Amino acid sequence: MLKATVSMGKSNAEPFFFVPGANGKFAIVSDDENIEPRYVERANLLSVIATENTVHNRLLHGFITNYRDFRSAEKCVELRSFPALVKHYSFKKRMPRCGGALLMSGASALRVRTKLFKDMGDKKAQRLLQDESEKARHRSNQKLPVISTDDFSKDSSLPFVIECRNFYNYYHFTTESMIYLQMYRDYALSGDIHFLTGGTSEVQPYLLRAVEDFYPDLFDKVSFLTGGTRYKKAIIPFNTNHLYHCSDSTVMKDIEEGAGFSNNLKDGDLRPETTENYRWIFRNSRDEYIQRHRDDVLKRTYVHEGSRYVYVSRKQGASRQRSVVGEDALIEMLSRYGFDVVQFENMTPLQQASLCHSVDILVSAHGAGFTNMLYGKPGSSFIELSHLQTARHRFGDFNMHASASGVNYTHFFADHDVGESDEVPNLHHEGHAGISISERVLQKLELFIASLVQKDEQKKFFSRIEGLRRKEDHATLISVINLDTLRSAVCPRTVGFLAEAYEKTEMTQEALKAYSTLVSLVPYRADLWAKVLELAEALADEQTVSWALEMSESYRRARWMRWCRTEHGAIAIQG
Structure with missing residues (x-):
């Protein structure tokens, strides 16, 4: 258990956290002393909220709205990373220390925070973090120690020590640890490479293969070590993300206005060491070595033979969790659009890339x-x-990957595989819930896929419908739409044309039904709720009136989505 021995409020107390520059035990390797972050293109995040659970549907609309309004940014902050020469470095019980004080860097800083909160309690841990970071920001000798590459060359054969969350999770190993093998190359290091973890599990073969596939020249230098380790002198990768909270603008310039954080954050607002501030930066930043790793790996990839449309299934028995209920129907649907089915478990990391x-x-x-x-x-x-549980606990984990690659990253929210309960499975107690894809959810996914794959057919369909609409040939329009069972069921634009046609031909009951279907697809449209109310009142349908009033109000905050809907139906998440 971690115990805070720091004396709160006393300026002469020994620091609980290691502060680079406070002593001679740390120096980054750089020739230009420039540690300023860069601003690069953010991830292109999209969402399709397809869940049939009405409670979860409202919660997801609220979640996406909160993310857009309070957790996003106009640019991705690319944080700099450097080799750091450290003295008296140790790693024990998952805690990296330099000179006996906890060293906060990269992803390990989040694990240090998590353990602090677990061992000390939320209030005490938060106070410690804020007090220590504030003291660090107000040091009179704010300067990050730097050593030139020429002066560093005599130490380049020291062990290169990389902290890992564990030796089995591909996401954490790639994103937080393996990327620094590219740093080893960039700075012409020559010593042994030690991956460290506090766990006791054996390294999984696919992590070994990833190193061999992507860094074959370094494979023989790599060792995976568990348990406690000490180094009198070593080299570590140092990421500047946590340094932002422990320094002022003379060390690292403010990032809030440069990145364009939502909620009108001003420069310096994210300096205090709070959990929310840390997460805010995490969701909207990436380590520069994410990009450098990608660029080098792509030099080794080859053109994959097969369909350009792929569904990645899980090998049966590969995971006790995260099943996909309805996967057979899903695969059948995707196969009609030319999708191949693959399993990453049967592929090497290079084949996957x-x-x-x-x-x-x-x-x-x-x-x-x-x-x-x-x-x-x-x-x-x-x-x-995914589903609501994933949104609450894992949303943002892959933002940095999408930002670096420039892909369109769509969150398609289906249902949990726990029946019709409105409860969201507890991730920490029940693990990752599986995904349930009902017939209607599958239709929504098919519509999204069709809009990407069959662009010409979609264009022809809407050209014909709009032509009939201009001619006011409502009967033919209704007939054509009803023949298209997919679009007439889940395409908002199509259902909108159908509802309008029913209304103009005075088929009021059919119009109300169509508008009710439409608002279930786009519940953020206040104008459509008004139309439902108008027609329900005309039919003296008090139940529908009551329902429409309640639902319209519950989706009020999501009305921005009307203007952020893409041509293929997804919502562009970030403002």
């Missing part, structure tokens, strides 16, 4: 395999099947 860089559309359930979106080609579509 090559596949992802070759495809135009990839569909898969949420999971570590989505890390391969990092290798996708710009403009391709990666569609993640």
